[in-house]
Amino acid sequence: MSSTTRDRILDALEGVLIERGPSAVTLESVAAAAGVSKGGLLYHFPSKGAMMTGLVRRLAERAEQEFAAARDSPEGVARFFLRTSVPGTVAEAELYWSVIAALRSKEGVPPEAAELIGRMFEQWSRLLHEELGDPVLAETIRLVGDGLYLSAIAGLPQPDPRLLERVLDRLTARADAARSSGGAGDGSEGAWA
Known part of the structure; x- marks a missing residue:
């Protein structure tokens, strides 16, 4: 075979x-x-667990390609991350929702599979922190992106598109400013005024 x-x-x-x-x-x-x-x-x-782990490994390999694309993107990691924070297809959303549900059920799914999913989320956080240098901004962008993604795969109501566009514009403007200043943001509250 x-x-x-x-x-x-x-x-x-x-x-x-x-x-x-x-x-x-x-x-x-x-x-x-x-x-x-x-x-x-x-x-x-x-086993079923080995099969699920194999699937999660394949998803992790796809994520590695996405991380590389984000690092190499002229728009920067933050813009790339926010732009791709909603599943591209219904099938993608359903797949990730099902994988997370399977992991949550713990029914024959080894801890390695959950650890791999966790590492994918952690890698986005690392990339954002490296690019921006402002931990508050990096975590804000990560939380917004994760929230958009998880809300979409869970089928929860999505924000008004015009409001979401304004939110993303504001975040990407802050990210661009942090990138242009060499990621020297201090994370102070004043940056959000």
Whole structure:
């Protein structure tokens, strides 16, 4: 069995999570969706937990590509982060919501998977702190971005688009000012006047 079979299994796992939710994830349901035997699935993933960890690892690899794109972006990490803080597709939102739900249920999901998700969120925080140098501004941007993302994947009401645009404009203006000053912001309250 090749690595393409492994990818097909992970694609099938994503599909089951999106279409039927975490409670529908079994070795049998994923094997059937992937078009492989249960033995073929077990060759790549010896348990449901290993399969979920494999999926989270793949999501972490995608996140690493996004971190690199943010670091290399001429718009800067903060603008990149805020611009991408809402899932690009309904499928992406449903996938991350299902993964988080599976992690929260702790049903056969190893701690490693939760740690990987946590590291993805922590990496955004590190990148923002490195770029901005102002811990208050960096955390404010991180919290806004995380809040937008988590609200979107949870299906919660979204802010008025005009108000959200004003919020993001204000934050990105502060981020641009911090970047142009070499990240020398002191995080004082005066910066928010």
